[in-house]
Amino acid sequence: MAAYDVIIIGGGPGGYVAAERLGARKKKVLLIEKEALGGTCLNVGCIPTKTLLNSAKHYVHALEGEKYGIKTTGTSFDWAAMQAWKGEVVEKLRAGIAATEKRLGVEVLAAEARLLGIGKVEARDSRGAATVHEAPAIIVATGSTPAMPPIPGTKDNSRVVDSTGLLELKEVPKRLCVIGGGVIGVEFAGLFAALGSQVEVVEMMDEIVPFMDKEQAPVLRRAMKGVAFRLGCKVERLEGATVRYKAKDGDAAAEADLVLMAVGRRPVLEGWGAKEAGLDMTPRGLVVDERMRTNLPGVWAVGDVTGKSLLAHSAYRMADVAVADILAGGGASRRADRMRYDAVPWAVYGITEAAGVGMTEQEALAKGIGILKASLPLRVSGRFCAENGFASQGAVKVLADRGSGRLLGVHVVGAYASEMIWGAAALIEQELRIADAREVIFPHPTVCEAIRDALFELEHE
Amino acid sequence: MAHLLIMPRQGNTVESCIIVRWKAAEGQSVQSDQTVCEVETDKASFDVPAGASGFLLKILRPEGDDVPVLEPIAVIGERGEDWQAALGGAAPAAPSATATAASAGPAPARVAPAASATPPQAPVAAGVSAVSPRARKLAAAEGVDAPNLAGSGPGGRVIERDVTAALAGRPPLTAAAKAAVLAGAPAPAFGTALGGRAGLADLGSKAPSAPAETGNVFTETPLKGVRKLISERMRASLAGTAQLTFNGSAAAARLQALRARFKASDPALGLSEVTIGDLVLYAVSRVLPRFPNANATLENGALRVYERVHLALAVDTPRGLMVPVIRDADLLSLRQISAQAKRLAAACQAGNINPDELSGGTFTVSNLGAFGIESFTPVLYAPQVAILGVDAIMPRAASGPGGTVVLEQRIGLSITVDHQVIDGAPAARLLKAFADAIADIDLLLMA
Numbered sequence: 001m002a003a004y005d006v007i008i009i010g011g012g013p014g015g016y017v018a019a020e021r022l023g024a025r026k027k028k029v030l031l032i033e034k035e036a037l038g039g040t041c042l043n044v045g046c047i048p049t050k051t052l053l054n055s056a057k058h059y060v061h062a063l064e065g066e067k068y069g070i071k072t073t074g075t076s077f078d079w080a081a082m083q084a085w086k087g088e089v090v091e092k093l094r095a096g097i098a099a100t101e102k103r104l105g106v107e108v109l110a111a112e113a114r115l116l117g118i119g120k121v122e123a124r125d126s127r128g129a130a131t132v133h134e135a136p137a138i139i140v141a142t143g144s145t146p147a148m149p150p151i152p153g154t155k156d157n158s159r160v161v162d163s164t165g166l167l168e169l170k171e172v173p174k175r176l177c178v179i180g181g182g183v184i185g186v187e188f189a190g191l192f193a194a195l196g197s198q199v200e201v202v203e204m205m206d207e208i209v210p211f212m213d214k215e216q217a218p219v220l221r222r223a224m225k226g227v228a229f230r231l232g233c234k235v236e237r238l239e240g241a242t243v244r245y246k247a248k249d250g251d252a253a254a255e256a257d258l259v260l261m262a263v264g265r266r267p268v269l270e271g272w273g274a275k276e277a278g279l280d281m282t283p284r285g286l287v288v289d290e291r292m293r294t295n296l297p298g299v300w301a302v303g304d305v306t307g308k309s310l311l312a313h314s315a316y317r318m319a320d321v322a323v324a325d326i327l328a329g330g331g332a333s334r335r336a337d338r339m340r341y342d343a344v345p346w347a348v349y350g351i352t353e354a355a356g357v358g359m360t361e362q363e364a365l366a367k368g369i370g371i372l373k374a375s376l377p378l379r380v381s382g383r384f385c386a387e388n389g390f391a392s393q394g395a396v397k398v399l400a401d402r403g404s405g406r407l408l409g410v411h412v413v414g415a416y417a418s419e420m421i422w423g424a425a426a427l428i429e430q431e432l433r434i435a436d437a438r439e440v441i442f443p444h445p446t447v448c449e450a451i452r453d454a455l456f457e458l459e460h461e
Numbered sequence: 462m463a464h465l466l467i468m469p470r471q472g473n474t475v476e477s478c479i480i481v482r483w484k485a486a487e488g489q490s491v492q493s494d495q496t497v498c499e500v501e502t503d504k505a506s507f508d509v510p511a512g513a514s515g516f517l518l519k520i521l522r523p524e525g526d527d528v529p530v531l532e533p534i535a536v537i538g539e540r541g542e543d544w545q546a547a548l549g550g551a552a553p554a555a556p557s558a559t560a561t562a563a564s565a566g567p568a569p570a571r572v573a574p575a576a577s578a579t580p581p582q583a584p585v586a587a588g589v590s591a592v593s594p595r596a597r598k599l600a601a602a603e604g605v606d607a608p609n610l611a612g613s614g615p616g617g618r619v620i621e622r623d624v625t626a627a628l629a630g631r632p633p634l635t636a637a638a639k640a641a642v643l644a645g646a647p648a649p650a651f652g653t654a655l656g657g658r659a660g661l662a663d664l665g666s667k668a669p670s671a672p673a674e675t676g677n678v679f680t681e682t683p684l685k686g687v688r689k690l691i692s693e694r695m696r697a698s699l700a701g702t703a704q705l706t707f708n709g710s711a712a713a714a715r716l717q718a719l720r721a722r723f724k725a726s727d728p729a730l731g732l733s734e735v736t737i738g739d740l741v742l743y744a745v746s747r748v749l750p751r752f753p754n755a756n757a758t759l760e761n762g763a764l765r766v767y768e769r770v771h772l773a774l775a776v777d778t779p780r781g782l783m784v785p786v787i788r789d790a791d792l793l794s795l796r797q798i799s800a801q802a803k804r805l806a807a808a809c810q811a812g813n814i815n816p817d818e819l820s821g822g823t824f825t826v827s828n829l830g831a832f833g834i835e836s837f838t839p840v841l842y843a844p845q846v847a848i849l850g851v852d853a854i855m856p857r858a859a860s861g862p863g864g865t866v867v868l869e870q871r872i873g874l875s876i877t878v879d880h881q882v883i884d885g886a887p888a889a890r891l892l893k894a895f896a897d898a899i900a901d902i903d904l905l906l907m908a
Contacts, residue, residue: 290653338653340653340654401637404637404640404641404661405637405640406636406637406661429654429655430635430636430654430655430658431635431636431637431638431654431660431661432635432636432637433636433637433640436636
C-alpha cells in the first residue's frame with residue numbers, strides 16, 4: 001500500500017498550494033523541493049522584485065514629493081538596506097509557507113525528486129541518499145528557469161546576468177542594458193531607472209510586453225521616462241557589457257555596465273525523469289488536458305512546467321484544478337474544475353503599473369470578432385489625479401463583442417492596475433455583457449472607477 | 462341557470478390536469494355530450510364533454526393551465542346570462558372549495574369518462590413532439606428546445622414538467638450564454654465555465670463526456686413520466702413489503718387443446734382471438750374469490766379484502782410498464798375478459814388509456830410466457846398483496862404408466878405474495894389452486 005495519497009514534485013506556487021489544498025482535505029501529502037519553498041515566485045521572482053520596487057517607489061515619491069507639498073533634502077537610497085529588507089520579506093514568507101504546510105500535515109522533504117513512473121517517485125537528499133516513495137497520485141510542479149539564448153558573447157560573460165543574478169547585485173549598475181522587453185525585462189528596467197540607472201531595453205519585436213494591447217503598451221513606455229526602448233532590434237552579439245544589435249536603420253550598440261538577459265523562461269523538463277517515465281511533452285512544456293492530467297494515469301502537472309501560462313496565479317489555479325480532479329477520484333465528475341485560460345489576468349509592475357485580462361483588440365481582430373471598444377485616460381478618476389497629478393500616464397481600455405455585448409477584455413495602465421484587474425477578470429469569467437457589467441457598483445473615489453466609466457463609453461444600448 | 466364545468470376527477474392518483482386545448486370558443490353553443498376541451502395528465506389525455514347544453518359563457522382557465530381536479534374551468538348557460546353569478550362571487554383565478562360547492566349540482570355527475578365516448582387519439586409522430594401551450598411558454602422564456610424534448614405526456618406530448626426537467630438537467634448559464642440561447646443558439650447540456658456554468662464555449666455541448674479511464678461514452682437522462690412512476694412504485698414495493706416468491710407449474714395440455722379449438726372456431730362465436738393468457742386470466746378470476754386474503758390490498762397496517770376481483774394486467778408499452786385493470790373480472794365471461802384485456806393493452810400501447818382504468822386493481826397477472834421465461838420473481842404491485850407470474854409452456858419430464866418417463870407440456874407459474882399477510886402455506890395452496898384450475902381449464906369453463 002502506498003504510504004502517501006499524493007506526492008508533489010516542486011514546492012513553488014503550483015506545488016505548495018496543491019499541498020495545502022490536499023492537506024486541508026486530510027490527504028497524506030509528500031512535498032519534495034530541492035531548493036527553497038516558494039519556488040521562483042517567492043525566492044527569485046514576484047516577491048523579491050516587488051519588495052525592491054516598493055523601496056524604489058518610496059525613493060521616487062520622496063524625490064517627487066514637492067509637487068504635493070512634501071519637501072525632503074538629502075534623499076538617497078541604500079541598496080544594501082533594500083536588499084536586506086527584501087531578504088527579510090522573502091525569508092518570513094518562506095517560513096510562513098513551511099508553517100502552513102506543517103499545520104496542514106503536509107510532509108516536506110528537502111530532496112531532488114525523480115519520477116520513476118506511475119505511482120513512484122525517488123527522492124535524493126543532499127548527501128545523495130535515495131528513497132523511493134509511492135502514491136496513487138503525483139503532481140509535477142517543477143517550474144521554469146530563465147532562458148539563455150545562444151547569443152555570441154554570452155557564455156562565460158560575467159557582465160551578463162539573468163533575473164536571478166540581478167536580484168543578488170551588490171550595487172546598482174550605472175548603465176543597464178536589458179535584452180528582452182517582456183514582463184521581466186520591463187520590470188527590472190523600471191526598477192533600476194527609478195534608482196537612477198541609465199537603462200536601455202533592446203526588444204526584437206515592434207512593441208514591449210507582447211500580450212499587452214498595442215494601444216496600451218506605448219502608454220506604459222511613455223510612463224517609464226528614464227528608460228530608452230530600442231524596438232524591432234535584434235541582438236547580434238555581446239562584447240563585455242556592450243550589446244551590439246541590428247536596428248531597422250542599421251547596426252547599433254548599447255554601452256552598459258551590466259546586461260540583463262530577459263528573453264523569457266522555459267519549463268524545467270529535464271533532470272527529473274520526465275522523458276524516461278514517458279510523459280508527453282513539447283519543447284514548450286508538458287502536455288496536459290483541461291484537468292491538468294498528463295498522458296500518464298495518476299500523474300498531473302501544474303504551473304510553469306506545462307508552459308501554458310507562466311504566471312504564479314495560473315499555477316495556483318492549475319493546482320486547484322488538479323486537486324479537484326484528484327479528490328474526485330479521477331472520475332469524470334460533471335462538476336469537476338477545468339482550467340480555463342481566457343480570463344487569466346496579468347500585471348506588469350513598476351512605478352507605473354499595467355494589467356489586463358481577456359482579449360486585446362489585436363487578438364479579437366485576428367479571430368475575426370467584431371468589437372466595441374472604449375479607451376479613457378485615468379484622469380477621469382479624481383483619485384488618480386489627486387495622487388498622480390494631471391500629467392501622469394494612465395489609461396483604461398475596455399473591449400466587448402459587438403454582437404452579444406459580452407465583455408472581451410479590460411486593460412489598464414496606471415497606479416493600482418494590478419490590484420483592480422481581478423474585478424475585470426470576474427466580469428469576463430462570468431461572461432457578463434456590457435449591460436450586466438454596468439449594473440456592478442464600483443467604490444468611489446477609486447482609480448478602478450475608470451473601468452465603469454469606460455463601460456458607459458461603449459456605444460451600446 | 463348557468464352551471465360550472467369542472468375539471469373531472471381522473472382516477473384516485475390524479476390531482477390535477479393540464480388543459481391542452483379548448484375545442485369550443487366563448488359564446489359558442491354547445492351540446493351536453495359535446496367535447497369542449499381536451500385535458501391531459503402524465504398518463505393520458507382525454508376529452509371533457511360540456512355536461513350541459515347551452516352557451517359557453519366563459520372560459521375560466523386558459524390552455525396550458527394545470528388545474529386541480531374538481532375546480533371550475535368554464536361556465537355554461539343561457540345566452541346573455543351573467544356567468545359570474547354561477548361562480549358565487551369567487552374569483553376565477555382562485556377557484557376553491559367554495560366554487561366547487563356552488564356548483565354542487567349535476568355538473569360533476571354529468572362528466573362522463575372520456576375514453577368510452579371518444580375514439581383513441583393518434584400518437585404524435587416520433588422525433589418532434591407536440592408541445593402544450595404552458596410548456597411552450599416556459600420553454601420560450603428559458604430557451605429550451607421544447608419540440609425536441611422527450612415528452613412524458615400522451616403520445617410523447619411535451620408538457621410543462623418536461624421543460625422543468627430539462628431545465629433541472631441543464632447547467633446554469635452565464636449572462637452571455639443565456640442571451641445566446643434565447644436568440645436561438647443550441648442549449649448546452651453541461652458547462653465548463655465558472656462554477657460549472659455553461660458559457661458561450663459550451664453552447665450545444667453534449668451531455669457528460671466519457672470517463673477517461675474506461676473510454677466508455679454514455680448519455681444520461683433523468684427519469685420522467687411513466688418511467689419515473691414505475692421507478693417510484695417498484696422501489697416503494699420492494700422497500701415496503703415482505704415479498705416471497707413460489708414457483709410451480711400446471712399441466713398445459715388442455716390449455717393448448719382449448720386454444721387450438723378456439724383458434725379454429727367460427728369467428729361468430731367470438732372466441733377465435735382468445736389466447737392462453739386470457740384463459741389464465743379467466744382461471745385466476747375464478748379461483749381468487751376462494752382466497753379472499755389474496756384479493757386484497759395492505760395499506761397503513763390495514764388489510765382490505767375485496768368482494769370483486771379487479772384483475773390488473775401488466776402491459777409492456779413503449780413508455781414502460783403499465784398496469785390496466787379489468788374490473789369485476791370474476792363476473793365476466795371468458796370472451797369478455799379476453800376483449801377487455803385486448804382493449805386495455807391497446808389503449809396502453811397507444812398512450813390514451815383512461816387513468817381510471819389504471820387504478821383499483823386487487824390482484825395482478827404478469828405474463829412473460831411468450832418470451833420463453835421459465836420462472837421469475839414478479840414484483841408486487843403494492844398495495845396489492847399478491848401477483849401471479851405466468852411463464853412459458855415447456856415440455857417437462859413426468860412419470861408415465863408403468864414407471865416410464867414421459868414428456869408433458871407444462872406451464873410455469875410464479876407467485877409472489879406479501880408475507881406480511883400471506884404465509885407460505887396459504888401461498889402454496891393458492892398456487893396449487895391456480896395450477897389445478899389451469900390444468901382442468903375445460904372443466905372450469907363449464908362450471
